[in-house]
Amino acid sequence: xxxxxxxxxxxxxxxxxxxxxxxxxxxxxxxxxxxxxxxxxxxxxxxxxxxxxxxxxxxxxxxxxxxxxxxxxxxxxxxxxxxxxxxxxxxxxxxxxxxxxxxxxxxxxxxxx
Numbered sequence: 001x002x003x004x005x006x007x008x009x010x011x012x013x014x015x016x017x018x019x020x021x022x023x024x025x026x027x028x029x030x031x032x033x034x035x036x037x038x039x040x041x042x043x044x045x046x047x048x049x050x051x052x053x054x055x056x057x058x059x060x061x062x063x064x065x066x067x068x069x070x071x072x073x074x075x076x077x078x079x080x081x082x083x084x085x086x087x088x089x090x091x092x093x094x095x096x097x098x099x100x101x102x103x104x105x106x107x108x109x110x111x112x113x
Contacts, residue, residue: 040110
């Protein structure tokens with residue numbers, strides 16, 4: 001029960017995603033859990049793997065709050081390399097730190113080296 005429920009001062013809660021009243025909202029729980037890119041900070045690192053392979057790793061972006069699959073495909077196409085999703089981390093094959101930083105900044109994410 002809300003504080004002023006049933007009185008003229010009642011302000012029903014609204015969905016943060018679509019702005020409609022909660023009763024009329026058609027957003028799924030996944031859509032409501034999304035966080036705007038401007039409110040997230042991605043941390044970029046380069047890791048050495050076995051046999052001398054290098055991988056650009058993006059951490060700090062939660063899988064629940066993002067669509068990692070579409071983000072991965074955008075980064076792979078901009079870098080011209082392969083990649084994968086490992087838990088909450090996105091991995092791009094090769095040393096593509098500057099390209100990934102530029103692409104994430106263009107999408108609105110804050111990037112920390």
